[in-house]
Amino acid sequence: MNIKERLSNIQVRINRASKIAGCDPSKIRIVAVMKTVEVEQIQQALACGIQNIGENRVQEAWRKYQQLEHAAAKWHMVGHLQRNKVKQALKFFDLIHSLDSIELAREINQRLDTIPREIELLVEVNTSGEATKYGLRPEDTADFVAKVSNLPHLRIAGLMTIGRLSPDAEDSRECFRTLRNLFEKLSKYKHPNVSMKYLSMGMTNDFELAIQEGANIIRIGRAIFGERQEHN
Ligand SMILES: *Cc1c(COP(=O)(O)O)cnc(C)c1O
DSSP, X not given: OOHHHHHHHHHHHHHHHHHHHTOOGGGOEEEEEOTTOOHHHHHHHHHTTOOEEEESOHHHXXXXXXXXXXXXXXXXXXXXXXXXXXXXXXXXXXXXXXXXXXXXXXXXXXXXXXXXXXXXXXXXXXXXXXXXXXSBOHHHHHHHHHHHTTSTXXXXXXXXXXXXXXXXXXXXXXXXXXXXXXXXXXXXXOOTTEEEEEEEOOOTTTHHHHHHTTOSEEEESHHHHOOOSSOO
């Protein structure tokens, strides 16, 4: 299967899951996650209508950005962001999915002071409780959002999570429900600089479940580009 065929397959599955969820499939954004994928394939995905592309490493993303600079796409940082990479990340990412500490929030806030571009942030929540995952504990998230809302240059635009690592995708459903409930709770708060627009959850293995549970951003790598060679 080529990228075009894979993408139309994914669209059929999105439509089906949206029907179950009772939501409008055109509201669901696909972020094509291009880790380990080279620019030729990314260009193919863009030619097929992909508008959002994501990476989990700043350095890798920057390398590809320089080759793809003129392509009309929104750039998403989906991996853990180290504080010493913030400066570079803010040069080209549009949406950072991985705000996970107050220190990182302060660093970003300070640097955004001199950047006129609109950059949005999602708060990453560790809904599975797995020790290997980054993100706030669900029970700490509301306080965290209240705290970072005082940082004037930040634009918090929603929440992100990664489902449970398990052969059974259904195991992710509980994670997605936890995030959805938090999203609804936080939507009622009136914090400055915070709007709950995006619910980023679901990957190749579990994006249909994520849509059923309310995702409006799904992050897809392998289902678009094929299996990755190395672990990344
Ligand atoms: C790699 C990655 C994805 C995409 O995973 P696939 O299983 O290839 O769809 C999504 N989100 C994050 C944070 C990732 O690191």
